[in-house]
Amino acid sequence: MFRNQSLEDCPLDEDEDAFQTLGEEDEDINQFNDDTFGAGAIDDDWQEAHERLAELEDKPATARELEDGAVSDEMELLGHHEENLAERLSKLVIENELEDPAIMQAVQTQPPMQQSGGLNSSIWDGSAVLRRFRGPLLTQEMPSVSVLEYAMLQKPPQGQEDERDLSERALPRRSSSPIIGSPPVRAVPIGTPPKQATMPNFIQQILCPKPVHIRAPMQQRYPSPYGERMSPNQLCNVSNSSLLGHPFPPSVTPVFTHLQRAQLLGGAQAGRMSPSQFARVSGLVGSPLTSMNPKLLQGRVGQMMAPASGFRAFFGAPPPPAPPSSQQQHPPCPGSHLQNLRPHPQMFRPDTTHLHPQHRRLLHQRQQQNRNQHRSLNGSAGDRAGHRSSHQEQLRKDPYANLMLQREKDWVSKIQMMQLQSTDPYLDDFYYQNYFQKLEKVSAAEEMHGDGPKKERTKLITPQVAKLEHAYKPVQFEGSLGKLTVSSVNNPRKMIDAVVTSRSEDDETKEKQVRDKRRQTLVTIEKTYSLLLDVEDYERRYLLSLEGERPALMEERKQKICDMYDNLRGKTPGQERPSDDHFVQIMCIRKGKRMVARILPFLSTEQAADILMATARNLPFLIKKDAQDEFGLSLLYLVLSRGEELQNSSAAMELMQDNQWTELMSMATRELLRIPEAALAKPVSTPSNLLSLFSRYVDQQKLNVLETKLQ
Amino acid sequence: QCFIFSITVNANLTSLPEKHLVLLRDGRTLIGYLRSIDQFANLVLHQTVERIHVGKKYGDIPRGIFVVRGENVVLLGEIDLEKESDTPLQQVSIEEILEEQRVEQQAKQESEKLKVQALKERGLSIPRADTLDEY
Numbered sequence: 001m002f003r004n005q006s007l008e009d010c011p012l013d014e015d016e017d018a019f020q021t022l023g024e025e026d027e028d029i030n031q032f033n034d035d036t037f038g039a040g041a042i043d044d045d046w047q048e049a050h051e052r053l054a055e056l057e058d059k060p061a062t063a064r065e066l067e068d069g070a071v072s073d074e075m076e077l078l079g080h081h082e083e084n085l086a087e088r089l090s091k092l093v094i095e096n097e098l099e100d101p102a103i104m105q106a107v108q109t110q111p112p113m114q115q116s117g118g119l120n121s122s123i124w125d126g127s128a129v130l131r132r133f134r135g136p137l138l139t140q141e142m143p144s145v146s147v148l149e150y151a152m153l154q155k156p157p158q159g160q161e162d163e164r165d166l167s168e169r170a171l172p173r174r175s176s177s178p179i180i181g182s183p184p185v186r187a188v189p190i191g192t193p194p195k196q197a198t199m200p201n202f203i204q205q206i207l208c209p210k211p212v213h214i215r216a217p218m219q220q221r222y223p224s225p226y227g228e229r230m231s232p233n234q235l236c237n238v239s240n241s242s243l244l245g246h247p248f249p250p251s252v253t254p255v256f257t258h259l260q261r262a263q264l265l266g267g268a269q270a271g272r273m274s275p276s277q278f279a280r281v282s283g284l285v286g287s288p289l290t291s292m293n294p295k296l297l298q299g300r301v302g303q304m305m306a307p308a309s310g311f312r313a314f315f316g317a318p319p320p321p322a323p324p325s326s327q328q329q330h331p332p333c334p335g336s337h338l339q340n341l342r343p344h345p346q347m348f349r350p351d352t353t354h355l356h357p358q359h360r361r362l363l364h365q366r367q368q369q370n371r372n373q374h375r376s377l378n379g380s381a382g383d384r385a386g387h388r389s390s391h392q393e394q395l396r397k398d399p400y401a402n403l404m405l406q407r408e409k410d411w412v413s414k415i416q417m418m419q420l421q422s423t424d425p426y427l428d429d430f431y432y433q434n435y436f437q438k439l440e441k442v443s444a445a446e447e448m449h450g451d452g453p454k455k456e457r458t459k460l461i462t463p464q465v466a467k468l469e470h471a472y473k474p475v476q477f478e479g480s481l482g483k484l485t486v487s488s489v490n491n492p493r494k495m496i497d498a499v500v501t502s503r504s505e506d507d508e509t510k511e512k513q514v515r516d517k518r519r520q521t522l523v524t525i526e527k528t529y530s531l532l533l534d535v536e537d538y539e540r541r542y543l544l545s546l547e548g549e550r551p552a553l554m555e556e557r558k559q560k561i562c563d564m565y566d567n568l569r570g571k572t573p574g575q576e577r578p579s580d581d582h583f584v585q586i587m588c589i590r591k592g593k594r595m596v597a598r599i600l601p602f603l604s605t606e607q608a609a610d611i612l613m614a615t616a617r618n619l620p621f622l623i624k625k626d627a628q629d630e631f632g633l634s635l636l637y638l639v640l641s642r643g644e645e646l647q648n649s650s651a652a653m654e655l656m657q658d659n660q661w662t663e664l665m666s667m668a669t670r671e672l673l674r675i676p677e678a679a680l681a682k683p684v685s686t687p688s689n690l691l692s693l694f695s696r697y698v699d700q701q702k703l704n705v706l707e708t709k710l711q
Numbered sequence: 712q713c714f715i716f717s718i719t720v721n722a723n724l725t726s727l728p729e730k731h732l733v734l735l736r737d738g739r740t741l742i743g744y745l746r747s748i749d750q751f752a753n754l755v756l757h758q759t760v761e762r763i764h765v766g767k768k769y770g771d772i773p774r775g776i777f778v779v780r781g782e783n784v785v786l787l788g789e790i791d792l793e794k795e796s797d798t799p800l801q802q803v804s805i806e807e808i809l810e811e812q813r814v815e816q817q818a819k820q821e822s823e824k825l826k827v828q829a830l831k832e833r834g835l836s837i838p839r840a841d842t843l844d845e846y
Contacts, residue, residue, distance in 0.1 A: 398728045400728070400744070400746055400757055401728055403747055403755075412748060416750065
């Protein structure tokens with residue numbers, strides 16, 4: 001039997017032991033993972049898995065049941081994996097070590113994830129579990145279920161897939177780098193796209209007759225997942241030898257294909273996939289299969305684009321998606337038939353709502369296209385020429401079009417979406433949220449005016465994750481003394497001792513003093529600005545908070561408003577505010593002016609009036625200063641208009657009678673009149689109520705002049 | 712930090728390939744068919760052309776297949792094939808554009824030198840930021 005031959009031939013067994021011991025040693029030592037790619041965290045106890053599969057073999061009935069049985073099987077397996085992982089983790093480190101969410105997050109939330117139906121186990125494991133051990137590199141929390149469901153655009157196949165999965169996962173170990181609290185790398189490094197998605201489906205159909213039977217030999221030949229470093233050469237040798245011995249009925253091809261692919265993947269991930277190997281493998285494949293698909297294979301040999309494309313050559317060979325009766329046909333072009341084999345009904349998926357609407361639309365479009373293609377293919381099952389021509393045409397347009405499989409793209413998209421997850425979008429993505437709010441307000445306003453259908457605002461909705469509070473406990477090793485603290489995103493360490501030395505007053509020269517004063521003003525502005533942002537945020541927090549917390553929030557808000565006011569006017573509240581100096585300084589700086597304008601609505605009437613009076617007293621000075629500055633001028637106008645608004649509010653009627661205000665306005669208008677029109681800079685925006693403001697205080701003539709100046 | 716290219720990802724499977732334009736950190740502009748991409752924005756470009764822009768002129772240098780490491784990518788955009796043809800820029804030969812580029816670089820260096828000199832005279836020295844992405 002070729003099987004035996006191949007087992008003897010390949011040096012696997014010898015290496016197995018060596019690697020096994022190596023792996024075990026590593027298991028004791030390895031605690032840290034700084035391997036960006038290799039932190040595969042799937043703990044595949046291959047022995048257990050093998051036993052389980054052996055059990056499955058005994059029940060060939062399950063092979064026939066595609067849909068339902070496999071999902072539960074898969075879930076079971078997944079569950080086992082997670083248990084193993086959990087056990088292992090607890091063995092490796094003392095406490096619940098890595099509570100640093102950046103380093104280890106998945107464990108707590110893992111169990112619920114298993115239950116969500118339709119999870120493609122390896123994709124799930126690949127990304128989320130891997131993330132667990134990637135250290136501070138990926139700082140996001142557990143992906144929400146919706147993201148995963150999105151990524152699984154179809155119900156993952158089934159029974160056979162499990163076996164295949166496990167054997168696929170049993171890839172040679174990438175490196176022996178230490179891992180934080182996780183078992184050594186066994187599985188697919190994070191850099192690889194998932195493997196199953198579409199494959200199993202047509203494999204199912206092909207393997208219908210005796211799938212299990214065919215799988216068995218493959219499995220034994222497969223290298224141990226634990227600590228095995230098999231060179232791609234070896235892998236290729238293994239597969240090649242099997243190839244030679246096989247008579248190659250079409251039914252076997254997909255299995256072989258699959259094996260090849262997995263091996264190639266393993267090889268590719270180890271980064272040692274050389275074109276020569278590839279050529280050799282494909283060459284060997286070519287001989288028995290060339291008759292079936294010469295063109296495709298030849299096309300492929302020359303390319304070494306990505307691992308994904310590598311095994312596509314082999315996909316060129318396997319039988320078509322049709323039932324075994326039409327096994328004589330060979331499939332169309334390399335990658336596309338995989339997409340065509342999607343069995344899932346493409347209805348609107350509610351779990352894709354977090355996608356960007358455009359993306360979702362495109363997604364569905366593509367799927368529609370693929371489904372249509374699929375249907376058309378199946379429809380013309382008897383027409384070989386028809387098959388070929390439709391895809392040949394596609395090839396002709398662009399032979400390299402579908403180099404990336406749909407699932408690979410989905411996989412990458414999924415990773416990106418995961419990266420976008422945030423516990424608090426207002427924190428992580430403040431500007432976009434605000435921008436969008438403004439847009440919505442504008443469109444809402446438009447709608448109120450009956451402006452016709454609202455323009456669709458495409459908003460990217462990112463998956464939201466609940467905030468998890470973790471008290472960071474430093475990592476501890478078994479049998480070690482003391483704690484070793486790893487600096488991570490959630491636990492930053494002080495690296496530099498910076499000492500602040502304050503200068504003595506005597507040394508300063510006048511110039512420095514002036515500079516310092518300005519700097520102090522700037523600092524004050526910054527502090528007050530922070531308060532302002534907080535205050536503006538309270539409304540939102542209010543809505544989000546619980547009932548009991550609200551009074552406290554209100555208090556905080558009030559306090560902050562007071563602080564702001566104090567900042568503006570100068571800290572030392574004498575009986576009378578002796579100097580507006582502080583305030584004027586702030587007003588001289590553009591940012592300060594803006595800030596004052598924003599603060600005004602929050603202040604009580606009295607405080608607001610106070611501010612306005614201060615502005616007024618210094619108005620001539622300020623106007624002079626701002627005359628050349630268009631921004632400054634517009635901001636000043638802004639302040640005035642806010643004052644106007646405040647005046648108009650009910651509580652401020654007494655202000656109108658206040659002579660001081662009148663004086664102020666007359667002064668302001670006098671100044672404005674004085675400045676020649678040419679010198680008056682054009683403000684960015686002129687508040688509309690300024691004119692009405694001025695109209696109260698000046699006569700018609702001056703009003704006209706002012707009007708022209710304002711234009 | 713992170714980027715969204717999911718639309719592109721979905722798009723690059725169509726039979727009619729879309730050209731993409733990639734801007735690299737060192738200032739190079741590559742145009743080609745995007746064939747593969749991963750989560751680090753590593754790109755595989757097919758039939759790539761390096762486009763050099765000088766003023767209103769540009770020149771294309773065919774480069775073949777490019778594999779770009781993600782960290783060097785500044786931006787990636789899709790080229791609208793219809794709009795590609797109506798551009799105010801004028802295409803010239805490779806030699807010409809390289810010559811223009813050389814002239815431009817020289818002029819830039821001259822002015823830079825003068826600037827540094829002037830600053831030095833006033834007592835300021837701006838450190839040469841060789842490691843920054845300047846182009």
